[in-house]
Amino acid sequence: MSQDDIYLLAIALAVIVAVVVAIAKFKMHPFPALMIGALALGLWTGADPAQILKSFRTGFGETFANVGVLLALGAMFGELLASSGGAERISNALLRAGGTRLVPWTIGLVAMLLGLPLFFEAAVVLMMPIVLTVGAQLARNPGGLKGNPYLLAGLPVFAGIGVMHVLVPPHPGPMVAIDAIGADLGATLLIGILLAFPVAIVAGPLFAYWIAPRASASPPIDLVARLTRRDDQFRAPGIGVTVMTILFPILLMMGKAGVDLVLHAGHPVRTLFEFIGHPIVALLLAVLLGMCTFGFFLGKDTKLVGKLLGDALPPIAAIMLIIGAGGALKQMLIDVGLGRTIANASQLVELSPLLLGWFTAVIIRLATGSATVATVTAAGLMAATITVNPDLNPALLVLAIGAGSMFFSHINDAGFWMVKEFMGMTMPDMFKTWTMVSNIISVMGLLLVLALSLFI
Numbered sequence: 151m152s153q154d155d156i157y158l159l160a161i162a163l164a165v166i167v168a169v170v171v172a173i174a175k176f177k178m179h180p181f182p183a184l185m186i187g188a189l190a191l192g193l194w195t196g197a198d199p200a201q202i203l204k205s206f207r208t209g210f211g212e213t214f215a216n217v218g219v220l221l222a223l224g225a226m227f228g229e230l231l232a233s234s235g236g237a238e239r240i241s242n243a244l245l246r247a248g249g250t251r252l253v254p255w256t257i258g259l260v261a262m263l264l265g266l267p268l269f270f271e272a273a274v275v276l277m278m279p280i281v282l283t284v285g286a287q288l289a290r291n292p293g294g295l296k297g298n299p300y301l302l303a304g305l306p307v308f309a310g311i312g313v314m315h316v317l318v319p320p321h322p323g324p325m326v327a328i329d330a331i332g333a334d335l336g337a338t339l340l341i342g343i344l345l346a347f348p349v350a351i352v353a354g355p356l357f358a359y360w361i362a363p364r365a366s367a368s369p370p371i372d373l374v375a376r377l378t379r380r381d382d383q384f385r386a387p388g389i390g391v392t393v394m395t396i397l398f399p400i401l402l403m404m405g406k407a408g409v410d411l412v413l414h415a416g417h418p419v420r421t422l423f424e425f426i427g428h429p430i431v432a433l434l435l436a437v438l439l440g441m442c443t444f445g446f447f448l449g450k451d452t453k454l455v456g457k458l459l460g461d462a463l464p465p466i467a468a469i470m471l472i473i474g475a476g477g478a479l480k481q482m483l484i485d486v487g488l489g490r491t492i493a494n495a496s497q498l499v500e501l502s503p504l505l506l507g508w509f510t511a512v513i514i515r516l517a518t519g520s521a522t523v524a525t526v527t528a529a530g531l532m533a534a535t536i537t538v539n540p541d542l543n544p545a546l547l548v549l550a551i552g553a554g555s556m557f558f559s560h561i562n563d564a565g566f567w568m569v570k571e572f573m574g575m576t577m578p579d580m581f582k583t584w585t586m587v588s589n590i591i592s593v594m595g596l597l598l599v600l601a602l603s604l605f606i
């Protein structure tokens with residue numbers, strides 16, 4: 151590595167540490183702390199001021215346009231679900247399914263099923279009303295479970311969604327990696343699902359049982375009250391209608407993934423699903439359906455339904471701004487050349503292809519904060535290794551890269567801030583809980599891939 155590369159790495163590390171210290175020790179609000187960090191990074195590396203502002207706008211705007219809109223629509227959907235009593239119906243069903251002590255297992259399984267077709271952020275948004283409702287019920291009646299009830303309900307959900315996001319097609323990262331490396335889709339899907347369950351068990355329920363007594367989560371009172379209350383003036387929706395409404399956007403996104411595999415580009419059905427199966431459109435349609443199933447069909451008028459939708463937005467305004475600022479920091483790290491520097495440096499390390507693929511994804515993830523960017527970039531860099539390693543299973547290389555892309559979620563990851571603000575955790579508790587969940591997924595995924603490489 152050149153002296154300039156080392157200098158750039160040192161600057162990035164100093165900025166990230168400074169942001170963490172400002173938030174954790176000096177209690178600075180994350181939004182201005184992340185803004186200052188992003189701008190300081192650009193100025194310190196000597197970037198042109200106009201380019202710095204452009205990078206900031208691009209990172210903030212793209213993150214806000216994608217994750218921010220998902221959050222807004224998800225909050226509206228969650229408000230309709232909770233106020234109707236639908237979230238309570240689902241949480242009661244989960245508690246009945248295996249009893250209170252098995253809640254981390256049942257809710258984690260539900261999260262894995264929902265996470266199969268969904269982006270991480272979209273799945274978290276859809277699951278949060280259920281997580282907070284279950285957490286509130288566990289707080290009132292722990293049923294022998296020890297530790298923070300919201301961690302017991304939330305960590306298995308985040309683990310299940312995260313595992314599916316990085317290991318199982320048709321998520322975009324694994325799909326692009328499969329194409330770049332030339333892996334078989336069916337084999338990657340089968341092995342990915344095979345690995346996903348033990349990884350999700352360890353990172354989810356088992357870790358939650360251990361860490362819940364040792365960490366704390368205090369979701370914002372107004373958010374918990376909003377997502378766990380129901381209006382007793384109106385009857386609650388049936389469990390079948392509730393499940394159908396929740397599954398509706400998931401089926402649209404799953405339909406998009408399916409037609410992408412079987413229909414050629416330009417086919418009318420594929421074109422339709424590329425539109426209605428996009429997460430933003432699918433969630434918008436889910437809100438419209440929820441207005442009927444959780445609103446009009448229960449006797450609520452347009453004024454009340456409109457008020458519910460409007461009331462959903464203020465509690466998540468700060469979360470949206472924080473995530474946007476995190477996206478600006480991520481974009482600044484990319485535009486100053488850190489991702490390229492780290493990717494090139496990773497090629498100098500002499501490791502087995504599986505370890506090198508994992509390591510490459512890890513350091514790109516640390517630099518950019520995006521699992522998808524890490525997977526796509528690492529897959530492009532590792533594609534040539536297949537031709538010189540004929541005995542290497544391409545599917546295992548895809549999964550090793552996917553596991554690496556999950557490593558050490560921190561302040562440049564939009565998912566980090568989403569979990570932190572929804573769960574009301576301090577920075578130290580975030581690193582003890584969600585960051586450790588991401589590490590378990592990453593390291594255990596790698597170990598299982600290496601173990602399988604001995605047999606296939």
